[in-house]
Amino acid sequence: MIVPIVFLVICIVGSFFTGLPGGFLVNEMIVRLSRNLILVLSLLLPVITGLGLNFAITLGAMAGQIALIIITNFTIGGTNGLLLSLLLSTPFAIIFGFIVGKILNKATGKEMITSMVLGFFANGIYQLVFLLMAGTVFPIRNESLLLPSGVGIKNTVDLAGIKYSLDHLIPFDKIDLPFFQWLSEYPVCTFLFTLLIFILMGYFLKTKLGQDMRAVGQNVEVAAVSGINVEKTRVISVVISTVLAAWGQIIFLQNIGTMNTYGSHVQVGLFAVASLLVGGATVEKASWKEALIGTFLFHFLFVISPLAGQNLFGNAQIGEYFRVFIAYGVIGLALVLHAWEKDKAKITISDI
Amino acid sequence: MDLLQMKNISKNFAENRVLNDVSFSIKEGEVHGLVGENGAGKSTLMNILFGMPVIQSTGGYEGEIHINGKTFNPTSPDNAMDAGIGMVHQEFMLIPGFTITENIKLNREKTTPTFLSKIFGKRLEKLDLKSMAKDAKAALKKLDMDIDEYVPVAGLPVGYMQFIEIAREIDKTQLKLLILDEPTAVLTESEATRFLEVIKKLSNLGIAILFISHRLDEIKKITDSITIIRDGEVVKTINTDDIEINEIAGLMVGREIELSQKEKDERKIEDEDILDIKNLKVNMPGELVKGLNLTVKKGEILGIGGLAGQGKIGIANGIMGLYEASGTIIKQGKKLLLNNPKEALHSSIAFLSEDRRGVGLLLDHSIEFNIAFSSLEVQGKFLKKIGSLKLIDSKAVRKHALKMIEDLDIRCTGPKQNTRHLSGGNQQKVCIARALTLEPDLLLVSEPTRGIDIGAKNLVLDTLISLNKEFGVTIIITSSELGELRQISDRIAIIYDGKVAGILPPNASDVDFGLLMAGEDIEKVVD
Numbered sequence: 001m002i003v004p005i006v007f008l009v010i011c012i013v014g015s016f017f018t019g020l021p022g023g024f025l026v027n028e029m030i031v032r033l034s035r036n037l038i039l040v041l042s043l044l045l046p047v048i049t050g051l052g053l054n055f056a057i058t059l060g061a062m063a064g065q066i067a068l069i070i071i072t073n074f075t076i077g078g079t080n081g082l083l084l085s086l087l088l089s090t091p092f093a094i095i096f097g098f099i100v101g102k103i104l105n106k107a108t109g110k111e112m113i114t115s116m117v118l119g120f121f122a123n124g125i126y127q128l129v130f131l132l133m134a135g136t137v138f139p140i141r142n143e144s145l146l147l148p149s150g151v152g153i154k155n156t157v158d159l160a161g162i163k164y165s166l167d168h169l170i171p172f173d174k175i176d177l178p179f180f181q182w183l184s185e186y187p188v189c190t191f192l193f194t195l196l197i198f199i200l201m202g203y204f205l206k207t208k209l210g211q212d213m214r215a216v217g218q219n220v221e222v223a224a225v226s227g228i229n230v231e232k233t234r235v236i237s238v239v240i241s242t243v244l245a246a247w248g249q250i251i252f253l254q255n256i257g258t259m260n261t262y263g264s265h266v267q268v269g270l271f272a273v274a275s276l277l278v279g280g281a282t283v284e285k286a287s288w289k290e291a292l293i294g295t296f297l298f299h300f301l302f303v304i305s306p307l308a309g310q311n312l313f314g315n316a317q318i319g320e321y322f323r324v325f326i327a328y329g330v331i332g333l334a335l336v337l338h339a340w341e342k343d344k345a346k347i348t349i350s351d352i
Numbered sequence: 353m354d355l356l357q358m359k360n361i362s363k364n365f366a367e368n369r370v371l372n373d374v375s376f377s378i379k380e381g382e383v384h385g386l387v388g389e390n391g392a393g394k395s396t397l398m399n400i401l402f403g404m405p406v407i408q409s410t411g412g413y414e415g416e417i418h419i420n421g422k423t424f425n426p427t428s429p430d431n432a433m434d435a436g437i438g439m440v441h442q443e444f445m446l447i448p449g450f451t452i453t454e455n456i457k458l459n460r461e462k463t464t465p466t467f468l469s470k471i472f473g474k475r476l477e478k479l480d481l482k483s484m485a486k487d488a489k490a491a492l493k494k495l496d497m498d499i500d501e502y503v504p505v506a507g508l509p510v511g512y513m514q515f516i517e518i519a520r521e522i523d524k525t526q527l528k529l530l531i532l533d534e535p536t537a538v539l540t541e542s543e544a545t546r547f548l549e550v551i552k553k554l555s556n557l558g559i560a561i562l563f564i565s566h567r568l569d570e571i572k573k574i575t576d577s578i579t580i581i582r583d584g585e586v587v588k589t590i591n592t593d594d595i596e597i598n599e600i601a602g603l604m605v606g607r608e609i610e611l612s613q614k615e616k617d618e619r620k621i622e623d624e625d626i627l628d629i630k631n632l633k634v635n636m637p638g639e640l641v642k643g644l645n646l647t648v649k650k651g652e653i654l655g656i657g658g659l660a661g662q663g664k665i666g667i668a669n670g671i672m673g674l675y676e677a678s679g680t681i682i683k684q685g686k687k688l689l690l691n692n693p694k695e696a697l698h699s700s701i702a703f704l705s706e707d708r709r710g711v712g713l714l715l716d717h718s719i720e721f722n723i724a725f726s727s728l729e730v731q732g733k734f735l736k737k738i739g740s741l742k743l744i745d746s747k748a749v750r751k752h753a754l755k756m757i758e759d760l761d762i763r764c765t766g767p768k769q770n771t772r773h774l775s776g777g778n779q780q781k782v783c784i785a786r787a788l789t790l791e792p793d794l795l796l797v798s799e800p801t802r803g804i805d806i807g808a809k810n811l812v813l814d815t816l817i818s819l820n821k822e823f824g825v826t827i828i829i830t831s832s833e834l835g836e837l838r839q840i841s842d843r844i845a846i847i848y849d850g851k852v853a854g855i856l857p858p859n860a861s862d863v864d865f866g867l868l869m870a871g872e873d874i875e876k877v878v879d
Contacts, residue, residue, distance in 0.1 A: 208463050209475040215458060218447045225445055226459040227430050348635065348676070 003334065004280040004290075007297045011304070018307040025303065032299040034167070034187040035252045037194045039272045040291045041201060042244035047286040048205070049237035050217030052112040053273045056100045056238070058119035060245025061265035062126050063092035068162075068250060068259060069130070069153060073142045077161025079169060082254060085162070089246040096122070097242030101235030108220075112283070119269055127262060153261050163257035166190050190251060197244070198288055213237055217284070245272075267327075274298055274327045277334035284338070301326055354418075355380045355560050356401075356529055361415035363396055363407070370396050371413070371584045378529065383551060383561045385575035385592070387568065387604055389659070389834070389869075393584040394564055398531055402439050403432045419528075436528035438521030440535055444513050448506035453481070453488040455505055456520045462487070491523040492516075494557075495550050511543035515550070522554065529560045536567060548574050566659055568597045568870045580604055601866025605834055621842060624684075626650040626794055626826050632679035633850075634663070634670030641666040642850030643679070648794075648828060653820055655841030655858070656830040659869055663850035664830050665706055668796040672696045672703045674711075683794070697730045702787035704780070706798035706830070712783045713771045720753035720767035723785045731790065756785040760815060777808025784815055795819065797829045801836060813840050834865055 015025065039057070046054035067089035071081045100118055107114040131152040140146050140153075147154055167187035172180040204210050215223040216233050224230050249268060253259050276286055278301075279294020302323055309319025354377040363371040371393045378384045388394050399406060400413050403426030407413060417424045419435050426432045432439075446455050454461075462484050463469075463477035488501045495515050505513060514535060521530055532551075536544040551574055555561055565571050571578060572592060580587045580603045587603045588595075627648040634641035641663040648654050658664040670677035673693040681688040689695040696703075705711040714722055727733040728744065734752070736745040753767040760781045764774060771782055780800060787795055797816065801809040817840055819825045831837050837844050838858040845855045846868040854874030856864055868874065 203468075203478075204476075207466075207469070207476045207478055208461055211454070211461060211479055212459070212475070215447055215450070218449050222445045222447050222458070225429055225441070227433065228459050350678075 003278065003330075003337070004293055004297060007278050007301065007330075011297055011300045014301065014304045014308045017311050018304045019311060020304065020307060025300075028303050029296065029300060030186055031255065032303070033295060034190040034194065035255050036248075036272070036275065036295050036299060037291065038197055038248035038251055039245060039268060040275045040295045041194075041197060041288065042241045042248055043272055043276050044201065044241075044286055044288065044291060045213065045237045046111075046241050047276075047281065047284065048210075048217050049213040049234055050220065050284070051104055051115075051234060051237065052283045053276070054100075054115050054238065054241050055112065055269040055273060056104075056115035056118045056122075057241060057245035057272060058265050058269045059096040059100060059122050060093050060242035061249035061268040062122060063096055063242065063246040064089045064249035064253070065259060065261070065265055066092050067246070068159060068253060069145070069157065069261070072157055072159065072161065073140055073145060075142055075161065077165070079165055081162045082165040082250070085250050086247055089250060090243055093243040093246035094239055097239035098235060100242065101238035104238060105231045105234055116269070123266065126265075130261060155261055155263075157259040157261055159253055159257055159259055162254050164254065166193060166251060166254050187255065190255070193251070197247075201288060209233070209236065270327055270331070271298070274330045277330050282334065282338050282341075298326075298330075354378060355382075355420060357416075357418040358397075358401070359416040359418070361397065361400060361413060361417070363393075363400065363413045365410055369584060371400075374415075374581065374584070374586050376579045376586060376589050378560045378562060380528070380560055381555050381558045382577065383555050383563055383575045385571040385578040386562060386564045386581065387566070387571055387578060387600060388581035389604060389832075392581045392604075394581055395533070397581070398439070398533060398562075398564070400426075401432065402426065402437060402531065403428045403430070433524065434526075436524075436526045437531065438524055438527050438529070439531040440514070440517045440521060440533065442533045444517065446505050446513055446516060449504060451502050451504050452492075452499065452516055453485045453501045455516055456488040456491055456501075456523050457484045458520065460524070487523055488519070491519040494522055494553075495519055496553075509543075511539050511547075514539060514543075514547065518550065518554075522559070527559060529562065530554065531562045531564070533564045534566065535563070536565060536570060544570070566870050568600050568867075571600070572597050598863045598867070601870065602862040605862040605866040605869070621652045622650045624650045626684060627828075628680075628682040629667075629671075630680040630682075632667070632670055632677060632681065634666040634675050634677045636663075636666040636669050636675040639663050639666040639669075640850050641670055641677075644847070644851050646845060646852055648826060650826055651820070651824055652842045653816070653827045653829060653840055655837035655844035656828060656847060657832070657834050657837050657844055657865070657869070658847035658853070660832060662847050664847040665798060666850070667847070668703060668798050668828065668830055669705075671701065671796060674705075694730060697726065697790065700790070700792045701794045701796065702726075702790045702792035703796045704783050704787055704798060704800060706802065708776075708779055708783060708802075713779060715772040716770055718768045719757070719762065719764055719771055719774075719782055720749050722771050722782050723753050723756055723789055724749045726786050727789045727791075733789070752789065753785075756788070760785055761811070775808070776804040777812060780804060780808075780812050781815070784812075784819075788819070792825060794826045794828070797827060799831055800829065801831070801833065809836070816840060 042057050042060065043054055046052065067085040070088055071085045076084055100115065103118060104111045104114055134140055134153045135146050135151045145153055145157060167190050168184065169189035172184035172188070205214070212223070212228050212233050215228060216230050220230055245268070249265065253264065275294045275298040276291055277294065278298045279290035279292070281290035281294065305322045305326070306316045306319035309322055310316040357377040359375050361371055361374045362369070374393070374397060386394055401417065405428065408427055424435055426435070447458065450458070462480040464480050466476065466478050469477040485501050492499060492501065495518060497515050497519065499512065505516065518530070521527055536547060539547060548570065551561055551563070563571065563575055575592045577589065577591050578595065578600065579589045580600060582604060625647050629644060629646045632641055632644045638661055644667065656664050656667060666675065669675045671681060673691045673696050677690045679690070681690065683699050683701070686699070688699055709715060714725065724734050728735065734745050734748050735742045750767060756762070757764065757767060762778050762781045762785070764778060771779055774782065800812050800816065804812065813836060816827055816829065820827050829837065829841065841858050843855050844858055846853045846865065848869065848871045853868045853871065856868065
């Protein structure tokens with residue numbers, strides 16, 4: 001409980017120094033929540049299944065970006081493009097998740113570091129495929145995707161075709177009433193979609209499979225002795241996590257409107273993990289509440305820190321530094337607190 | 353007809369035969385006791401019956417199992433459950449964060465189909481918590497348990513957890529045989545009494561019970577018949593009414609003592625105490641020592657015995673400072689600093705760990721380095737000074753290693769051979785050689801013959817005896833094998849519940865040892 005409170009205090013103090021108007025902050029937060037909630041939510045199942053924080057959602061983000069590159073290649077935009085990219089990313093994400101799950105089963109007890117390294121490793125393959133094979137092994141129809149040399153995808157891919165395609169799926173701006181005009185400014189549909197995913201997740205946890213995941217997460221041995229297929233359950237958990245991350249990344253990028261081909265996915269795992277931890281989750285326990293609170297606090301800090309740095313120290317770079325510091329610091333702190341609490345639970349000599 | 357028949361069951365782990373031709377049978381509704389020392393083969397037998405994966409992965413078993421006359425060949429716990437066998441394990445198999453209901457119905461949850469389950473299959477059916485709670489309540493009621501089935505298990509008293517485990521087993525509708533592995537070990541006396549009543553009740557319902565326990569009075573009180581196992585063989589199967597507790601204890605422990613003891617008289621044990629342990633507590637997980645008092649005389653061989661988990665292993669580890677310890681240890685008038693292995697080594701105490709391959713040896717280093725490195729680190733032996741640098745004097749190390757290899761008859765290709773590839777007995781000898789290099793006056797030996805074949809066992813024990821005779825080293829030997837303790841010790845302390853239950857001479861009767869190990873009072877035993 002202490003972690004979110006500490007961050008709430010930092011947020012309040014920080015926003016005091018930014019001097020930003022409240023309206024701007026609220027708007028900014030609404031956009032950022034709609035962008036990031038599904039990515040953070042994708043971390044829940046692996047935590048519940050006892051795999052810890054799945055840094056390998058980076059692979060899910062890659063699956064999403066692969067789908068986006070494909071639809072851009074065939075210049076399919078709008079709602080069709082969005083739906084197609086969600087659809088296309090799913091088989092990629094399932095395959096990646098399956099591989100990650102299998103590997104994590106071999107690395108029991110060291111899942112977190114393994115998933116992190118898998119993310120780095122996969123990034124290498126991703127670069128190989130899109131830098132060297134695009135335009136040579138895989139023909140690219142849309143030449144604007146390629147680097148001037150004709151080999152490799154450009155650093156920045158313009159996603160104008162699907163920009164806001166989910167955010168503004170319902171055309172409120174066509175209705176000539178002040179309320180709907182106001183509503184059309186906000187990513188209403190993205191929130192509805194996110195809400196749907198949250199509800200599905202809550203429902204999922206009440207099914208037999210969800211129950212099995214919680215059993216596996218709490219005690220692998222007991223689960224195995226009562227006949228639950230532990231390894232399979234863990235793999236399914238990672239697969240669902242990866243699929244959600246793929247969708248989350250597509251939703252994130254349709255809001256941004258451009259994709260940094262070699263950079264957009266790199267920090268996804270790190271920021272999502274930090275968000276969840278700021279919300280008060282631990283390596284062993286997390287729920288949708290922590291995901292929601294954490295995403296809000298973490299991104300609030302993200303918005304205010306450069307300005308707070310500017311106003312406090314006369315240097316925006318310090319705020320920028322502070323962002324990175326927070327992301328890594330939060331993860332470190334949460335892990336230390338967790339280890340410390342576990343240590344406290346052990347019997348000591350005076351208990352005997 | 354018998355419900356369960358186990359016929360000529362044998363099992364080998366590698367070359368080690370842990371079960372030999374074991375046969376016994378259980379009738380419907382019978383309460384059958386299974387007793388034996390640690391390592392007698394009880395757990396292996398139960399693992400075979402319950403289809404635990406460890407049996408298959410080590411090559412299966414020989415013999416036949418029949419249930420209701422039909423052949424039964426369990427390859428997984430699922431098979432056993434389908435056949436109506438339930439097991440309550442020694443450690444709790446409960447999930448602390450789950451409610452009582454969720455635990456009782458674990459992986460047998462009631463579900464209702466939903467839209468999603470029609471697409472993605474049965475695992476996405478929704479849990480029917482109400483009907484699960486009803487089942488749980490019914491199972492608890494059979495045990496006369498009145499407790500809210502929505503309470504999480506974490507934080508419940510230990511006694512309740514045991515009942516919840518049993519409730520889970522009897523909730524399985526086809527349950528015919530319930531295996532209880534040391535069920536009362538963690539219970540208080542009143543809980544245990546209640547527990548035994550429940551067992552009677554279950555047996556009246558027609559459920560056969562296989563009851564494994566070290567508490568012989570319980571076995572005597574509750575069972576209809578008893579099978580006693582020793583060294584992987586059935587010693588006796590008998591109706592409970594036809595045997596007394598003393599007799600059970602004797603049969604459980606009894607072994608012929610192979611070595612004659614006449615040589616012992618030549619040695620002189622001095623009156624002086626070499627070690628005086630007062631109120632020692634050691635926090636070694638699974639082997640807690642809870643306020644132990646013990647004095648050791650100079651020049652003697654003191655045996656420490658007792659069942660696994662009672663704390664005998666913790667003593668030596670505590671003295672050496674390998675696990676957190678408190679209390680007072682006085683060695684020859686000087687107080688020993690606790691929790692400091694270096695200090696213990698400086699006080700001329702050496703230790704042969706029970707974890708030979710883990711703690712005892714540097715497996716990927718040569719024999720000669722293994723022999724030398726403790727004294728090199730602690731006492732600065734085998735070092736030559738060149739300027740301000742201290743280098744290992746490899747010539748001296750080699751010379752010493754060759755001498756040790758000859759003295760202790762270590763079978764190896766030479767002093768450069770890595771210890772990983774030595775046999776268990778020879779690895780133990782390397783450990784002994786290293787301990788000797790420290791020139792200790794007190795040697796702590798834990799489980800020196802574990803995992804060593806019989807021929808090498810005697811060699812290791814003979815080496816210990818000759819150390820004691822020729823160099824006057826006092827030895828404290830901790831072992832699960834009472835036989836070997838009786839073979840070489842002058843006195844044997846039996847540890848029960850982290851304290852000394854009593855000290856017996858090696859020629860005391862099997863019955864006395866058995867009773868002490870089962871936690872009976874020393875006064876009662878000596879009478």
